Amino acid sequence: MSKTPSETVRSLYDAFNSNDLEALREVIAPDIIAHLPGTSADAEHPPGTPRDREGWLGVWQFTQAFFPDMQAEVQQIVETGDMVATRCVARGTHSVEFMGAPASGKVFEMTMLNMSRVLDGKIVEHWTISDNATMLAQLGIKLSL
Template sequence: MSTQTLKELARRELLAWNEGRIEVIDEIFAPTYVNHFTGETPAALKQKVAAVRAAFPDVQVAIDDQMVEGDRVVSRWTARGTQEGEFVGAPATHKRMEQTGISIMRVQEGKIVEGWSRADELGLLQQLGLLPATP
């Protein structure tokens, strides 16, 4: 696959996050997909997207930078939204958040087959007031 095609495949995931089009996950992820950092499978990813969109109905994820090396796509991204629903057991705070992260996806035969993702979970919880800010 071309560099541009790999980037576009990774960007299609944004349709799930930004528009709630969860069916996109089945279209772009292989059934055997696993995220090696989170353990997520496609089914778990769909549940996560639905939960995040319920907690942050205005969530928008933007890709800030993207690189391709061989069969891997690396995306540096930023998610922004307002907590209007329950999140990690906490009621709505109505606070805005901005979370950054990096995802690496390996593509085989037009599908994402494995991934590695990290996000600033600590910063997110601090912004929502669910954990104290560090000095």
């Protein structure tokens, strides 16, 4: 029996929270279009550039390097057709230098809204909106504009 779109998305969070890269590859289509805010500063992938599976996993690994204990708790999930929306809270600890700020041991908590389109048990398109400004404020990191 195949998974519902909501079950597929829950598998994504389970794999993320258990740091299981291969399980992530199982639920994310290779040619996914992942819309991730502010994830890169390189010339090839300016912030907000859609990513494929390996690009999204690279961003995920980058995040895990800075916040190895980060977990995402799904607080609400809504499915309509092939679309799944989730509201979750991500929590982690500032345990290594991040954006020039030395590790502080401070814990952050930020809200994330995600929407995924699922076909044949794979996530084929994904959008993320995360409250990075609140996370940075909780860690005491000030942005210069």
